Amino acid sequence: xxxxxxxxxxxxxxxxxxxxxxxxxxxxxxxxxxxxxxxxxxxxxxxxxxxxxxxxxxxxxxxxxxxxxxxxxxxxxxxxxxxxxxxxxxxxxxxxxxxxxxxxxxxxxxxxxxxxxxxxxxxxxxxxxxxxxxxxxxxxxxxxxxxxxxxxxxxxxxxxxxxxxxxxxxxxxxxxxxxxxxxxxxxxxxxxxxxxxxxxxxxxxxxxxxxxxxxxxxxxxxxxxxxxxxxxxxxxxxxxxxxxxxxxxxxxxxxxxxxxxxxxxxxxxxxxxxxxxxxxxxxxxxxxxxxxxxxxxxxxxxxxxxxxxxxxxxxxxxxxxxxxx
Amino acid sequence: xxxxxxxxxxxxxxxxxxxxxxxxxxxxxxxxxxxxxxxxxxxxxxxxxxxxxxxxxxxxxxxxxxxxxxxxxxxxxxxxxxxxxxxxxxxxxxxxxxxxxxxxxxxxxxxxxxxxxxxxxxxxxxxxxxxxxxxxxxxxxxxxxxxxxxxxxxxxxxxxxxxxxxxxxxxxxxxxxxxxxxxxxxxxxxxxxxxxxxxxxxxxxxxxxxxxxxxxxxxxxxxxxxxxxxxxxxxxxxxxxxxxxxxxxxxxxxxxxxxxxxxxxxxxxxxxxxxxxxxxxxxxxxxxxxxxxxxxxxxxxxxxxxxxxxxxxxxxxxxxxxxxxxxxxxxxxxxxxxxxxxxxxxxxxxxxxxxxxxxxxxxxxxxxxxxxxxxxxxxxxxxxxxxxxxxxxxxxxxxxxxxxxxxxxxxxxxxxxxxxxxxxxxxxxxxxxxxxxxxxxxxxxxxxxxxxxxxxxxxxxxxxxxxxxxxxxxxxxxxxxxxxxxxxxxxxxxxxxxxxxxxxxxxxxxxxxxxxxxxxxxxxxxxxxxxxxxxxxxxxxxxxxxxxxxxxxxx
Numbered sequence: 034x035x036x037x038x039x040x041x042x043x044x045x046x047x048x049x050x051x052x053x054x055x056x057x058x059x060x061x062x063x064x065x066x067x068x069x070x071x072x073x074x075x076x077x078x079x080x081x082x083x084x085x086x087x088x089x090x091x092x093x094x095x096x097x098x099x100x101x102x103x104x105x106x107x108x109x110x111x112x113x114x115x116x117x118x119x120x121x122x123x124x125x126x127x128x129x130x131x132x133x134x135x136x137x138x139x140x141x142x143x144x145x146x147x148x149x150x151x152x153x154x155x156x157x158x159x160x161x162x163x164x165x166x167x168x169x170x171x172x173x174x175x176x177x178x179x180x181x182x183x184x185x186x187x188x189x190x191x192x193x194x195x196x197x198x199x200x201x202x203x204x205x206x207x208x209x210x211x212x213x214x215x216x217x218x219x220x221x222x223x224x225x226x227x228x229x230x231x232x233x234x235x236x237x238x239x240x241x242x243x244x245x246x247x248x249x250x251x252x253x254x255x256x257x258x259x260x261x262x263x264x265x266x267x268x269x270x271x272x273x274x275x276x277x278x279x280x281x282x283x284x285x286x287x288x289x290x291x292x293x294x295x296x297x298x299x300x301x302x303x304x305x306x307x308x309x310x311x312x313x314x315x316x317x318x319x320x321x322x323x324x325x326x327x328x329x330x331x332x333x334x335x336x337x338x339x340x341x342x343x344x345x346x347x348x349x350x351x352x353x354x355x356x357x358x
Numbered sequence: 359x360x361x362x363x364x365x366x367x368x369x370x371x372x373x374x375x376x377x378x379x380x381x382x383x384x385x386x387x388x389x390x391x392x393x394x395x396x397x398x399x400x401x402x403x404x405x406x407x408x409x410x411x412x413x414x415x416x417x418x419x420x421x422x423x424x425x426x427x428x429x430x431x432x433x434x435x436x437x438x439x440x441x442x443x444x445x446x447x448x449x450x451x452x453x454x455x456x457x458x459x460x461x462x463x464x465x466x467x468x469x470x471x472x473x474x475x476x477x478x479x480x481x482x483x484x485x486x487x488x489x490x491x492x493x494x495x496x497x498x499x500x501x502x503x504x505x506x507x508x509x510x511x512x513x514x515x516x517x518x519x520x521x522x523x524x525x526x527x528x529x530x531x532x533x534x535x536x537x538x539x540x541x542x543x544x545x546x547x548x549x550x551x552x553x554x555x556x557x558x559x560x561x562x563x564x565x566x567x568x569x570x571x572x573x574x575x576x577x578x579x580x581x582x583x584x585x586x587x588x589x590x591x592x593x594x595x596x597x598x599x600x601x602x603x604x605x606x607x608x609x610x611x612x613x614x615x616x617x618x619x620x621x622x623x624x625x626x627x628x629x630x631x632x633x634x635x636x637x638x639x640x641x642x643x644x645x646x647x648x649x650x651x652x653x654x655x656x657x658x659x660x661x662x663x664x665x666x667x668x669x670x671x672x673x674x675x676x677x678x679x680x681x682x683x684x685x686x687x688x689x690x691x692x693x694x695x696x697x698x699x700x701x702x703x704x705x706x707x708x709x710x711x712x713x714x715x716x717x718x719x720x721x722x723x724x725x726x727x728x729x730x731x732x733x734x735x736x737x738x739x740x741x742x743x744x745x746x747x748x749x750x751x752x753x754x755x756x757x758x759x760x761x762x763x764x765x766x767x768x769x770x771x772x773x774x775x776x777x778x779x780x781x782x783x784x785x786x787x788x789x790x791x792x793x794x795x796x797x798x799x800x801x802x803x804x805x806x807x808x809x810x811x812x813x814x815x816x817x818x819x820x821x822x823x824x825x826x827x828x829x830x831x832x833x834x835x836x837x838x839x840x841x842x843x844x845x846x847x848x849x850x851x852x853x854x855x856x857x858x859x860x861x862x863x864x865x866x867x868x869x870x871x872x873x874x875x876x877x878x879x880x881x882x883x884x885x886x887x888x889x890x891x892x893x894x895x896x897x898x899x900x901x902x903x904x905x906x907x908x909x910x911x912x913x
Contacts, residue, residue, distance in 0.1 A: 035464045254465050258457035260440055261450055313469035314454035316443075358440070 035251055043248050044311055047073070050098045050239040051309075057094035057236050058087055059227060060220030067211050067326050068095060068185070069309070074301040075249055076208020077164050077184040079149070079199075079330060086213045087224075088187040092145040095185070099245065100238030101142030102179065108152035110195065114159035118169045119176075134171055139163050142179050142242055146186035150196045157203055160184060164206045181245045201289075201333060208298045209323075210330035212346075248308075255304040257315045264358060265303065265320045269296040271352045272332055282351035286338035291331040298327040317358050325349055359470040363455045364435075366477050371438035373486045379428030380488050384498065386427060390420025391501040398508040405515045407523035413509075445485045448476050512642060521646065525577060528654075529568035532581050535614055536561055539588070539607050546603040553591055553600070560587045574653035585611050616691065622651045623688045630681055633672065641672040648680055657687045885909040 047069060054065050064080075068091065071078045080088045089105070096103035106117055119137030123130050138144065139160070149157060163169055164184050169176045186207070188199070204210070216224060227234060240248075270276055273290030274283045283290070303319040310319070329345040338348070394413040401409035433441060439453040446452075455473035458466040490498075540561050543549060560583075567580035585608060592604035629644035645668045652661030663683040667676040888909060892902050 037468055040468070254463070256454060256458055256461075256465055256469055258450060258454040260436065260453050260457070310449075312449060312451070313465055313472050314450055316449035318449060358444070 035254075040251065040308075040313075041311075043244075043251060044308065046240055046244065047248065047309055053098045053236050053239055054091070054094045056234050057097075058091050059223045060216040061087065061091065061213065064091065064211050064213055066306075066309070067209055067323075070302045070305045070323065071209045072099070072181070072183055072245065073249055073252055073305045073308070074208060074298070075181070076298060076301070077186070077206060079204070079207040079210045080185065080187045080213055081190050081210060082187070082213030083191055083215070084189055086215065088213055089145060089147055091213075092143065092185045092187075094236055096143040096145075097236040098238060099143065099240045099242070101181065101242050101245075103143045103145070104138035104141035105145040105147060106138045107147045108149050108156065110151060110153060110197075112152045112156045114156050115171075117156060117159045118163070118171060121172055132172070134174065134176065136176070137169075139169060140176075140178060142181055142183065144182075144184045146184055148189060149186040150188040150198055152197065154197050154200060157197065157199060160186075161203055161206060164203075179242075181242050181249075204330045205292055205294050207330060208302065209326035211326055212329075252304050252308050253301075255308060255313065255315065257300065257304065260358075261303075261315050261317060261320060262300070264317055264356065265299045266296055267356050268320065268324055268328075268352060269293075269299065271356060272328065272349075280352050280355040282348050282355075286334050286341075286343050286348050287332055288335040289333035291328050295328055295331045299323055302327060321353055324353060359455075359467075359474050360459045362474050363439075363452065363470060363477075364459065366480075366482075367435050367439045367442065367452065367456050369482045370442045370486070371433060371435055373482050373488075374438050374441060375429065375432035376488050377486055378432045379425055380490065382428035382431060383421065383424035384490055384494060386420045386424030387417070388494075388498050388501060390417050390423075391498065391505055393420075395501055395505045395508060398505055401516060401519060402508060402511055402513045403515055405518040405522060407519040407526065409519060410523075413505075441486075442477070442480065442482075446477070446480045448473070451476055512639065517642065517646070521649075522572070524646075524650065525571055525574060526569075528574065528650075529571050529577050529580075532577060533565050533568045536564060536581070536584055536611070539611050543603060543607055547599060549595075549600045549603070553595070557587070557591065560584055574650050575656075578654050578656065581615065585615075619651065619655050620688070620691050622647065622654065623684065623691060626651050626684055627681075627688070630677065630684065633677065638672070642668075644677075644680075645672070648684065651684070651687065655687060655691065657683070657690070659683050660687050881912055885912065 051065055051069055054069075055062065058065060068078055072095070080091070082088055092105075093103070106112070115137065117137050117139050119135050119140065121132040122135050124133045125131075126133075144163075146160065149160075163178055163182070167178045167180065167182050169178060184207075189196075226232065269291050271280055272283055272287060272295070273279060274285075274287045276290075299320060300315075302323040303315045306319040306322055307313075307315045325346055328349050332345045332348060334343065334345060334348070337343075394416050397406070397409055397413050397416070400406060406412075436453060436456060439456045440450070442448065442452045443450050451469070451473040455470045458469060540557055543557060544554060564580050564584040567583070568577060571577045571580060588604060588608040588611065592601055592608055595601040595604055626644065626647040629640070629647045633641040633644035645664055648660060648664035648667070652658065652664055660680070660683040663676070663680040667673070667680040670676040889906060892905050895902075897905075
């Protein structure tokens with residue numbers, strides 16, 4: 034039976050990890066926090082932002098602090114699925130030619146899929162199984178990926194030419210979609226201090242893979258009252274414009290609402306947030322906090338929204354405002 | 359820990375219920391006040407007798423409704439916990455702890471412990487104050503003041519409404535009194551089922567009349583009709599226990615009416631005295647009491663004086679006149695009361711002659727009835743007394759009385775006993791008188807002379823050919839078949855020796871004796887008139903044709 038002390042130790046570890054990552058990444062506090070939420074909720078993260086905002090650096094920092102195996106895949110149009118998952122090679126063994134599986138870069142605890150939307154859909158879909166099932170199937174054989182396994186993908190929202198937008202099915206497999214914002218002037222100043230001088234920041238590993246798995250397990254037991262659960266589900270239901278009582282914003286701008294995975298994402302990450310906040314229960318605020326990253330990539334906006342320049346976040350905000358606690 | 363959380367949530371819930379009740383009570387009563395104010399303002403311009411009860415009901419309902427709504431809208435225990443979370447920024451600790459009641463896993467225990475540690479410093483009463491905002495309170499007060507002011511105002515519409523309301527109330531009192539009379543009669547042995555049925559029917563009619571009465575005069579008439587019916591029943595009843603009971607009931611009812619008027623006169627007297635130094639409201643009240651008394655007692659003089667008093671703006675001079683008229687009214691009431699008492703004593707000795715005893719009653723109160731009584735006297739003792747006085751006084755009385763509306767009453771009375779009398783002397787009476795008789799349907803052929811009568815028969819016709827057919831037929835002219843103009847020799851009575859009997863023949867009578875008009879003449883004239891009427895009308899052609907066919911068929 035878990036005790037308060039153990040829980041407090043776990044919380045301390047996560048907070049230490051958060052602070053360690055913060056040493057290597059200037060600003061982006063919310064992004065760091067949300068990445069950690071996704072890690073402990075056992076989910077994948079899609080980071081979206083213009084180049085140079087430290088997305089890749091963030092993923093590297095996370096991998097260092099978690100002392101987990103890390104691999105990076107730079108997605109390009111000519112990248113093949115086998116380049117991601119690995120392939121069977123014919124090798125000579127005892128005078129015979131036999132197939133031997135050569136694992137691809139996806140076989141790591143932390144996989145950085147850089148500029149994921151530059152690869153063809155075929156290659157993108159090679160990640161589908163890995164992200165959802167935590168397995169890779171090559172030929173007739175299925176290989177288990179290491180645990181914990183996490184895909185952190187990045188994509189650039191401005192260079193659309195020669196890109197392949199991720200299909201909804203794949204987007205849905207990302208627990209969170211995080212928008213990496215341009216840093217403030219003060220943060221930029223600190224970034225300069227860190228990157229254009231000889232000062233080096235050493236990041237210490239704080240968490241191990243087994244610890245992460247244990248913390249995930251503990252967090253899953255966190256209680257959630259009916260009221261909070263009802264609130265989370267109401268949010269997801271409200272994203273469906275065809276449902277009776279859907280908010281005006283949903284009816285007007287949403288083409289397809291969020292899937293049940295969205296509800297799972299909200300509940301799981303809300304629990305992690307409550308845990309990180311040192312609480313033993315999930316609050317409405319936890320749900321509200323995780324609703325944006327959990328829903329924004331799951332809402333398919335219609336043409337009117339695009340024409341009006343309405344973002345998913347704006348729609349989510351209206352939905353949240355419309356639901357009475 | 360579970361109990362602690364539950365108790366805390368319960369405290370919050372109680373407090374929220376108090377808040378809810380106060381809030382709902384405020385809004386409901388504000389709504390009630392607004393509605394009451396509208397009703398009150400309407401009643402200033404439009405007579406609305408039920409305005410005050412309505413307002414009282416609206417206010418009472420708004421209070422009850424507000425409290426009920428407050429209780430019904432009170433939050434549940436979980437909602438209360440959520441409110442506490444919100445108010446205390448507990449981040450759903452309380453509601454989750456309540457949700458985890460009975461669960462003992464590690465996380466649940468830790469969670470509840472955490473929640474309990476947070477709520478200890480939470481002051482429920484302070485965090486959930488029961489108060490009404492200043493603007494709301496100001497609105498409430500303003501409405502209450504406006505309602506009070508509008509309620510105090512007295513307008514003609516309000517005065518009318520007050521009278522209408524009092525008429526209704528008095529009507530109910532009268533009805534209750536009459537019902538008691540009926541009840542006593544039902545308990546009395548000796549009354550036949552027919553008599554009881556008739557009385558019940560009459561009471562039912564009277565009840566309707568009393569309910570529909572728009573003025574005190576209507577009430578008076580309705581009650582009089584019932585009493586008259588009672589008297590008639592008493593008159594027609596066979597001597598015995600039932601007759602006595604009916605007579606007694608009639609006398610008691612009269613006495614009760616008398617007492618009511620005396621009481622009213624007393625109240626009017628007091629109101630007048632109060633009005634002397636009182637404000638306008640007191641004066642208005644005195645006027646209303648005088649008016650009521652005048653209408654209930656049929657005292658037109660008092661009514662006029664009361665009107666004059668009000669129209670003069672309640673001047674001292676007019677008040678003195680009104681007081682004088684009131685004194686006269688009181689004297690009359692006292693006189694009538696004494697007469698009624700005298701009659702009661704006579705009843706015992708004159709059981710054999712109903713008319714005589716009845717005359718006593720009627721002398722005391724009504725001139726019209728006096729005629730009936732005189733006929734009765736004629737019947738019993740025409741030879742002795744009547745001859746000596748009949749010409750001078752009896753005729754005179756009859757003439758004067760029959761002019762008024764009491765002729766109808768006279769007819770009613772004569773129904774039972776006048777047949778004999780008419781033979782003696784009244785058969786040749788005026789047409790109006792005949793009209794009354796016609797309704798009774800009991801009159802036989804007239805053969806007497808000397809009847810006089812110039813009065814218009816406008817009384818209530820109880821009779822029909824079968825003896826009763828409603829009382830709406832008035833001023834109905836009939837022909838007295840085989841009528842013979844009154845000559846002394848046609849009198850069935852025996853003239854006195856002085857030969858002082860005087861026959862007066864009515865010249866204004868609308869009745870005719872024995873004249874006959876042929877059916878063809880009547881029918882033809884009627885047909886012609888009808889055809890002319892429908893020709894000039896816009897009835898559909900088919901209907902016109904049908905009417906013409908009908909008249910042709912009559913020929």
